[in-house]
Structures are given as C-alpha cells and as structure tokens.
Amino acid sequence: PSPPVPSAPLQDIRNTVGNxxxxxxxxxxxxxxxxxGKKIYKPIRNKDELDMFLEKMENPDYWRTxxxxxxxxxxxxxxxxxxxxxxxxxxxxGDVHFNPYEPAVDFFTHEVMIHPVTNRPAxxxxxxxxxxxxxxxxxxxxxxxxxxxxxxxxKDDTPTYYDLWAHEDPNSILGRHKMHVPAPKMKLPGHEExxxxxxxxxxxxxxxxxxxxxxxxxxxxxxxPQQYRCLRAVPAYSRFIHERFERCLDLYLCPRQRKMRVNVxxxxxxxxxxxxxxxxxxxxxxxxxxxxxxxLVRCISVSPSGQWLVxxxxxxxxxxxxxxxxxxxKTLPVGGVVKSIAWNPNPTVCLVAVCVEQSVLLVNPCLGxxxxxxATDQLxxxxxxxxxxxxxxxxxxTATMEEHSKGVRLVVQHSKAVKQVTWHGKGDYFASxxxxxxxxxxxxxxxxxxxxxxxxxxxxxxxQCVLFHPLRPYFFVATQRYVRLYNLLKQELTKKLMxxxxxxxxxxxxxxxxxxxxxxxxxxxxWFDLDLSxxxxxxxxxxxxxxxxxxxxxxxxxxxxxxxxxxxxVCHGMVYNDLLQNPxxxxxxxxxxxxxTLDLGVLDVLFHPTQxxxxxxxxxxxIRLYT
Numbered sequence: 284p285s286p287p288v289p290s291a292p293l294q295d296i297r298n299t300v301g302n303x304x305x306x307x308x309x310x311x312x313x314x315x316x317x318x319x320g321k322k323i324y325k326p327i328r329n330k331d332e333l334d335m336f337l338e339k340m341e342n343p344d345y346w347r348t349x350x351x352x353x354x355x356x357x358x359x360x361x362x363x364x365x366x367x368x369x370x371x372x373x374x375x376x377g378d379v380h381f382n383p384y385e386p387a388v389d390f391f392t393h394e395v396m397i398h399p400v401t402n403r404p405a406x407x408x409x410x411x412x413x414x415x416x417x418x419x420x421x422x423x424x425x426x427x428x429x430x431x432x433x434x435x436x437x438k439d440d441t442p443t444y445y446d447l448w449a450h451e452d453p454n455s456i457l458g459r460h461k462m463h464v465p466a467p468k469m470k471l472p473g474h475e476e477x478x479x480x481x482x483x484x485x486x487x488x489x490x491x492x493x494x495x496x497x498x499x500x501x502x503x504x505x506x507x508p509q510q511y512r513c514l515r516a517v518p519a520y521s522r523f524i525h526e527r528f529e530r531c532l533d534l535y536l537c538p539r540q541r542k543m544r545v546n547v548x549x550x551x552x553x554x555x556x557x558x559x560x561x562x563x564x565x566x567x568x569x570x571x572x573x574x575x576x577x578x579l580v581r582c583i584s585v586s587p588s589g590q591w592l593v594x595x596x597x598x599x600x601x602x603x604x605x606x607x608x609x610x611x612x613k614t615l616p617v618g619g620v621v622k623s624i625a626w627n628p629n630p631t632v633c634l635v636a637v638c639v640e641q642s643v644l645l646v647n648p649c650l651g652x653x654x655x656x657x658a659t660d661q662l663x664x665x666x667x668x669x670x671x672x673x674x675x676x677x678x679x680x681t682a683t684m685e686e687h688s689k690g691v692r693l694v695v696q697h698s699k700a701v702k703q704v705t706w707h708g709k710g711d712y713f714a715s716x717x718x719x720x721x722x723x724x725x726x727x728x729x730x731x732x733x734x735x736x737x738x739x740x741x742x743x744x745x746x747q748c749v750l751f752h753p754l755r756p757y758f759f760v761a762t763q764r765y766v767r768l769y770n771l772l773k774q775e776l777t778k779k780l781m782x783x784x785x786x787x788x789x790x791x792x793x794x795x796x797x798x799x800x801x802x803x804x805x806x807x808x809x810w811f812d813l814d815l816s817x818x819x820x821x822x823x824x825x826x827x828x829x830x831x832x833x834x835x836x837x838x839x840x841x842x843x844x845x846x847x848x849x850x851x852x853v854c855h856g857m858v859y860n861d862l863l864q865n866p867x868x869x870x871x872x873x874x875x876x877x878x879x880t881l882d883l884g885v886l887d888v889l890f891h892p893t894q895x896x897x898x899x900x901x902x903x904x905x906i907r908l909y910t
Contacts, residue, residue: 298323298353305352314355325355466534475508478517484508559871562855564895565841566909569876571609573906575602579880580900582887584626584635589892591650593635594906595621601637603648606891606908612650615689623703629710633659634692634730636713638701643715645693645730663692666733676726679733695728695735707751714749714758725749725760738774743767747787754796761787766801768813780817782809791833791842795858798866800842802830808844810856810868821868825852828884834897836890843897845885849877851899851909874909877901 298315300308308314313322330338339345347360360368367377376383426432475484485508486494494502511517559565578597585592585606592604597620603613619640627634633656637644645663649656676698682691695715703716714727724746728735744762751758756771763786768778784803792799798820801809806826809819828847835842840857851874857867874897877885883902890897896910 300353315353323354326357469530475504476506478509478511478514480508480510485510556869557867559855559869562869562871564839565853565855565871566874566895566897567872568909569874569907570896570910571908572876573604573609573611573908574904575611575614576600576904576906578904579883579886579902580904580906581621582624583889583898583900583906584624585889585892585898586626586633586651587628587630587892588651589894591626591648592898592906593624593626593648594900595624595637596904597621598904601635601646603650604906609908613648613690615646615691617644622701623705625704625706625713627710628706628708631655631658632662632710634710636704636706638704638715641697641700643695643697643701643704643713643728644691645695646690647692648690660692662731666731668733673734675735676723676737677728677735679735693730693733697726698723703748705748705750708753712751714751716746716749720745727758738769738771748790750790750792750799752796753792753794757796759790759792759799761790761801763787766790766799766811778813778817780811780813781819783807783819783822784809788830789832791835793835793842793856793858794837798856798858800833800835800844800856802833802844804829806830806846808833810866812866814862815865820866823854823868823870825870825873826850831883831885832887834888834890836895837892839890839895841890841895841897843888843890845888845899847879847882847884849879849884849901850875851885851888851897853897853909874899876907876909877905878903880904 297318299318299320300315305314313324315323317323342348344359347365348357349360350356351358366379370379371377423432427434474480477484491507494504494507499505506522573592573594576594576596576598580594580596583592583594590606591612592606593601594604595601595617599617599619599621601615601617601621601624602611603615604611617637617639621637621639623638625636627636633647633649633651635646635648637646647656647659647663678696680694680696682694686694697715697717699717699719701715702718704713706713711731712727712729714725717724717726720742722739722742723737724742725739726735726737738758743760744765747761747763749758749760757777758769758771760767760769764782764784766780766782766787767776768780769775770777780799782801782803784801784805784807786804787801788804789802790799797813799811799813801811803809806824806828808823808825808830810821810823811817812820823844826844826846826848830844830846832845833842834844835856840855841853842856843851843853845851852870853872853874855867855869855871859866877899878901880902885899885901887900888897889899894910896908898906898908900906
C-alpha cells in the first residue's frame with residue numbers, strides 16, 4: 284500500500300489560559316496564549332445586534348454555529364456533534380454504539396456451587412467489639428454530661444401563619460383606617476314598597492305608561508308599587524339577584540376616599556410687588572395735547588435735547604412742535620402717508636429721517652441753535668462723490684431747490700414702500716425696512732458717504748422692525764414670530780429669540796443693552812433678558828387689544844406700551860447691576876385720554892430723553908404729553 288499523503292498541518296490554536304473567567308480579557312485585543320506562548324487575537328470586530336440579525340436571516344448554518352469562548356471564533360458544528368447534542372438533550376447516552384439493554388451476565392449464579400468464590404478466613408475484628416468506637420462513644424457521653432453537646436430539640440409543630448393585627452392597639456388611628464369611609468347604607472323601604480300600600484302610592488294607568496317610557500336612570504322608583512291581598516300571595520321578587528349584584532358593584536367599584544382640601548389664602552398667591560408710589564417718578568397726568576393733524580398720527584420722534592417733537596400723519600404732513608408749549612413750529616407737506624419718522628440721536632446733528640411711500644427723506648428742520656443746523660447743512664454739502672459709480676440697491680438724490688426751501692436735504696429712493704426707519708446711536712448710519720418679502724427687506728445706509736448696503740443674503744420671513752444695539756455692534760431684526768440678533772462685525776447670527784407671540788408689532792431695547800421688549804398684535808408684551816434665555820423672561824398681558832408700540836426711557840427705569848384699547852400702560856422695569864438678581868417689572872399707571880377712531884387707539888409711544896414724561900400719538904389725530 285502507498286504511504287499516506289501528509290496533510291497540511293492544522294493550526295493548533297488551543298488556548299492555554301486554563302479555567303478562568305474570560306471577562307478578564309475584555310479590554311485586551313487578545314484572548315489568551317497558544318501552545319507556543321503567542322497571543323491569540325480576538326476577531327477583528329465584535330458583532331452588534333444588527334450584524335447578528337442579518338446573519339440570522341442570511342446564513343443557513345446560523346443555527347449550528349456557536350462561539351468558542353476560549354478563542355472568540357465562530358465554530359460550525361459537524362453533523363456528529365449536532366447529533367450528540369440532540370441525544371444529550373433527550374437524556375440518551377452520548378455514545379451511539381452504547382447499548383443500555385445488553386443482557387446482564389450473572390456473576391453469582393442462583394445455583395449454589397460446592398466451591399466458594401473466595402476461601403479467605405474471616406477477620407478477628409469482625410467478631411470483637413471495636414475499641415476505637417468505644418473510645419468515641421465515651422467521649423460523646425462525657426461531652427453530653429458536661430453540656431457541650433446539646434441533644435436535638437424536638438420540632439415545633441405550631442403553624443407558620445399568624446394574626447397580623449393581634450398586637451395592635453384597638454384605639455390607635457391607623458393609616459388604613461384614617462382614610463376609611465364606611466359604605467353608605469341602603470335606603471330603607473318606605474310605604475310604596477309595602478305589599479299593601481295606601482291607595483295614593485299606587486300608579487294610575489297614565490302614570491304606569493309614563494313610567495315605562497322613561498329611561499331607567501330618570502325613574503323616581505325602580506319598581507311599580509303593587510297591592511296584594513295578604514303576605515302569602517306575594518310572589519318572589521324578580522329583580523332580587525339583579526339588585527344584590529348592583530349593590531355589590533356599588534360597594535367595590537365606587538372609590539370612597541376623603542379628599543384632603545388645602546386651605547390656601549388667596550392673598551398668598553399674588554406676588555408681593557412694591558407699591559407704585561415708592562417707584563416714583565413716572566408720568567401720571569395728561570399735561571398737554573398737540574392738536575393740528577387732521578388724520579391719524581402714525582409716528583412721533585423727539586429731538587435729543589428734548590426741546591422739539593416731530594410727528595408724521597396720514598394727512599400727508601410732517602409737523603414740528605415745541606414740547607413745552609404744544610405750539611406747531613412748522614408744517615411740511617410730503618405728498619404721501621408718513622409711515623415712520625426718526626430724529627437723529629446725535630446732539631451735534633440736526634436731521635430727521637421721514638418714511639414717505641417709496642423713499643426716505645432726510646430733513647433739516649432748521650429749529651433751535653442756528654450754529655447747529657448750519658453745521659449740519661455744511662456737513663451734508665461737504666460730500667464728494669467717488670470717481671466711479673457704485674452699484675447700490677437705492678438711489679441717493681439731492682433735493683431740488685423747491686424741496687430745499689422746505690427743509691428736505693436728501694431723498695433716498697427705494698424700490699418698494701418703506702415702512703420703518705431707525706438711526707444708529709452715533710447718528711451716521713440708519714436702517715430702513717421695505718415692504719417686500721425678498722432679501723432686500725432690510726437696508727443699512729451711511730449718510731456721510733451716501734452709501735447703502737444690503738446686509739442679508741436671504742430672507743428669513745416678513746421683517747416687522749429693526750433696531751441698532753445702543754452700545755455694541757449688534758443689530759436686532761424682528762420677524763412675525765422671532766427676533767434675531769446679528770453681530771455686524773462678525774456678520775453672523777448671534778441669538779434667535781422665540782417671542783411666544785403670533786405677530787410681533789414693535790420692539791424697544793433697554794439703554795443698558797441686555798434687555799428688550801416686544802409688543803405683539805395678540806395683546807402681549809414680552810420682556811427678554813438676553814443673558815438669561817431665548818424665551819421671554821415675562822409675558823405681560825395688561826392690554827385688552829393689539830399693542831402698536833413699546834418704548835424704554837433712556838435714564839429712568841420705565842417702559843411704556845400703547846395699544847388699540849386707547850390706553851398707554853407705564854411700567855417700572857428695574858434692571859439691577861447684580862447679575863444674579865432678576866429684573867423687577869411692576870405696572871404703575873394706565874394713562875387714558877385718546878379716543879378710539881376706526882378701531883385704532885394709540886399708534887406710537889415715546890419717552891422724553893431727560894424727563895420722566897411720555898408722549899403718545901393716536902388715531903384721533905392728537906399727540907398727548909403725560910407728565
């Protein structure tokens with residue numbers, strides 16, 4: 284016979300770590316050592332639930348694959364091994380060829396033989412009492428006598444259950460019984476339940492018909508009273524089991540519990556606020572009424588000195604007033620409805636921005652100090668146009684001679700109607716909001732260079748109003764539901780405030796710059812603390828109708844809101860330097876005076892720059908000063 288062909292040597296990866304918990308190797312890349320002392324590495328990656336599931340679905344041999352804990356490898360069982368497992372599970376012998384039912388070989392036969400199997404003589408110790416045992420017994424007897432070993436106690440035959448409440452004080456009020464409410468007793472039977480009731484309790488034919496037509500829940504009696512000759516003639520009650528069953532349901536399904544009522548003093552629920560008279564000064568009485576406009580006054584603005592007031596109205600005029608006397612100094616016809624007006628906050632410049640239809644007019648009112656408004660004109664005339672024409676989203680047009688004589692200096696022509704204008708605190712830049720829903724809604728203009736830029740690439744919704752931050756290079760943009768805060772230097776969105784209102788109408792920023800208020804058409808005023816959260820710190824619902832305008836005072840801790848209900852509500856809003864202390868908001872005064880016209884009330888509110896006075900303009904064509 285030819286010699287056997289040597290097969291390839293099988294790789295012997297027997298693990299030599301011995302019988303230890305394999306968890307010890309959990310954090311290592313290997314799982315033990317083979318016979319040569321080299322590390323046995325785990326499979327590349329452990330299978331997660333998804334791999335296991337996919338393998339279970341796709342691998343036909345999944346049911347006969349097991350993991351070897353010693354090597355971490357998957358081993359497919361052979362048919363013999365599967366058979367062996369099956370046999371062991373059934374309780375059979377592991378070896379296939381083992382026959383448990385082979386005929387037994389009798390070693391000692393039932394026939395008595397002459398010769399014994401062994402013929403050894405018996406030991407002597409098999410018939411002599413054992414000395415070792417005697418010694419042991421004597422030791423045990425001595426230990427029992429001395430009391431070292433206790434004989435076994437007889438078993439106690441008393442049952443293991445006992446009365447749970449045997450040792451309870453019957454007079455103590457237990458937790459179980461505190462809440463126990465005894466079941467209500469059943470109503471005792473009256474005359475109508477008698478077998479021989481008085482005649483007035485028996486039902487007539489009409490009453491019987493009515494009783495049958497009623498719903499069971501509406502019936503006064505749940506049976507018909509009947510009369511019998513004697514007690515022997517009374518039949519069995521047909522509804523007896525039914526009524527017992529209903530009574531049982533009532534007893535166990537109706538929860539009976541004592542409701543513990545909390546006695547709360549309603550006064551304790553109202554927050555403790557300081558009294559308004561401790562928070563003075565704030566405006567309380569109407570001092571002056573500025574009359575002259577013939578239609579609703581949409582917007583007002585006051586000069587930085589606090590001496591002059593400007594107002595724009597739907598009668599297509601802008602009027603300049605002296606604050607202290609309510610005298611109209613000038614009237615400027617502008618040929619369109621004035622949507623917004625803003626006096627330049629820089630005290631060294633005398634300029635007013637006016638929104639009329641599709642343009643912003645920059646007007647020099649020529650009021651007050653002659654040097655001041657003369658310097659403003661010189662500043663505007665000193666502009667030198669750049670050599671090459673720059674493409675801008677708007678057109679800057681110098682006023683004609685006729686417009687110049689009225690006070691208009693520059694006209695910034697937009698492509699759509701302008702609805703708001705607001706100045707930066709330094710007085711060179713101003714922003715305008717256009718009624719459009721493209722990315723051209725907000726434009727920022729520089730007066731000294733007559734240069735306009737569009738800061739936003741894409742529209743984030745319908746812009747309602749915009750504001751410059753008083754101290755830092757931030758820009759607030761209010762859309763219908765959100766207020767976005769942009770960093771103008773980094774050109775990025777810094778914060779997005781959720782107003783929790785349906786439609787924002789106006790906003791104002793605290794002179795400190797860390798708090799803003801938003802008024803909305805669903806008659807809410809939201810106060811935001813920018814350091815605290817992107818949601819309102821407080822929502823004030825003091826007005827009955829839509830809020831049109833909100834304003835902060837520059838120096839006093841006051842803010843005001845004007846609404847379509849014809850009132851101005853002045854609130855004390857103290858912001859503390861201590862960052863841990865939340866702002867204190869207290870409504871202090873409701874100012875009335877404006878008459879409702881066309882369902883509109885107060886359209887704009889504004890504080891005096893230095894005094895604790897508030898101006899309000901209304902749909903009744905008047906401006907009122909409260910001091």
